[in-house]
Amino acid sequence: MLHVSKLLILWVCTLECVYGSQKNLVLVGGNLQEDNERVYRLIVELAGGRGHAKIGLVTAANINPENSAQYYNEMFQGRYGAAEATWIPIDIYRKENNSDPEVVALINGMTGFFFGGGDQIHVIESFYIGDREESPALAAIRAKFEAGTVVAGTSAGASCQSSAVMIVFVGLSYNALAHGVKDYYDSNTPDEVAYNRSGGIGLAPRFVVDVHFSEKGREGRLIRLLADTKDEPNGATLGVGVDENTALHLTWDPDPDSAVGTVVGLGGVLMVDVSSASISTSRGFDIKDVVTSYLTEDDSVNFATKQVTFAPWKQSLSGNERFDHAAESDDIFGSPYAPYRKSREWTRVTTSLFNSRMDKHAVGRTFEENPKFEVVMSKEAGNAEAVGGNSTTTGNYVISYKGMTVKIHPYNAVSSADCCRGNQVVLLVLMSVYLFFCCARFY
Known part of the structure; x- marks a missing residue:
């Protein structure tokens, strides 16, 4: 049975390679709204267009896979014109289907795939056999993807595409900074950040993928994860x-390291690079020289060169800043334990820095204490640049930037050090005065 399935996969791949093999992977950050025409239509067009696209719905991440598949069927086929939007019946309740020749044949008839949200570990458990042996179903999806078939995913369906280490489900930025990241998930401590050393299903290029990003203040956890795992076999120095x-x-062809990414939709994508960062954990987590870029609608990045290209409808903010000073924050990661949770706080502060005439730095601190962390953002690097413009989709004003450097350190430790230095200065002054008067007695 398995032998027949693998022959069928090879035959399909050979046929489709005739039509080209540019890879198309669409990573959605979750909470994809029904009226987001640009994203839905992009997926349908890449899968063959209205009336032709046959999209396989992979809802293994969801606790209720059938309901999730029904919803996306209504979206892709009912609202956005796909010819078919068919459930791929593989999940934690039906793992055996990952080796069923009929299911493999169903997969081979699709012109695109969409992975729904939920828990990315459920995708791994559903599509692998035993200890990370790829199932015939996953092999079929991979072969189709390599031959040019689009794969898209939202939330957990995007995170699970990772080739590098994969973030597992939940976890807060503050906990990552304070306690580090762990290679196992403990449901008794859901605020801790866990990751899977083996990564996801491996369709994405070699960087870490995180989702629900600005809205849930996940900047700190991505930085800490990259810092802690960059030297592991599946570690990476770059994350999005x-x-x-x-x-x-x-998109890329043929090398994933040469991928070009373009932002589509209403928010943005933060690119985090720790390849040149200095890291210390001797007195709590301390990192500097993290390079970040925030891309919004129609911006693109070449991952081979890390070169950012801003959309042509955006204008430079240099000399066109709207404010004198940058914003500050006392809850930079939008803690769920604050009286009022702040969404997109990091983005608010960083974009205000580039929109300020006088400030070169902006500061944010964590709501949590013991220890409290301070984040210092800087636009002093030579390649730091920002642009702004009114979205061609919504008309809202958006800001993109590149080359902003970040430093994170325990704020209490810094304060104590500053205090000690201050006390030393005072002591030296007092000693000088004392010696002056002592010497004066001899005249």
Whole structure:
């Protein structure tokens, strides 16, 4: 049975390679709204267009896979004109289907795939056999993808595409900074950040993927995860955080390291690079020289060169800043334990820095204490640049930037050090005065 399935996969791949093999991967940051025409239509067009696209719905991440599949059927086929939107019946309740020749044949008849949200570990458990042996179903999806068939995913359906280490489900930025990241998930401590060393299903290029990004203040956890795992076999120095209702459309041919990503939708994508960062954990987590870029609608990045290209309808903010000073924050990651949870706080502060005439730095601190962390953002690097413009989709004013450097350190420790230095200065002054009067007695 398995032998027949693998022959069928090879035959389909051979046929489709005739039509080209540019890879198309669409990573959506979750909370994809029904009226987000640009993202839905992009997926349908890449899958063959209205009236032709046959989209396989992979809802293994969801606790109720059939209901999730019904919803996306209504979206893709009912609202956005796909010819078919068919459930691929593989999930934690039906794992055996990952080796069923009929299911493999169903997969081979699709012209695109969409992975729904939920828990990314459920995708791994559903599509692998035993200890990470790829199932015939996953092999079929991979072969189709390699031959040019589009794969898209939202929320967990995007995170699970990772080739590098994969973030597992939930976890807060503050906990990552304070306690580090763990290679196992403990449901008794849901605020801790966990990751899977083996990564996801491996369709994405070699970077870490995070989702629900600005809305849930996940900047700190991505930075800490990259810092802690960059030297592991599946570690990476680069990560991308995709905002809700926003997509990063990746294309490459043939090398994934040469991928180009373009932002589609209403939010943005934060690119985090720790390749040149200095890291210390001797007195709590301390990192500097993290390079970040925030891309919004129609911006693109070449992952081989890390070169950012802003959309032509955006204008430079240099000399066109709207404010004198940058914003500050006392809850930079939008803690769920604050009296009022702040969404997109990091983005608010960083974009205000580039929109300020006088400030070169902006500061944010964590709501949580013991320890409290301070984040210092800087636009002093030579390649730092920002642009702004009115969205061609919504008309809202959006800001993009590149080359902003970030430093994170325990704020209490810094304060104590500053205090000690201050006390030393005072002591030296007092000693000088004392010696002056002592010497004066001899005249």
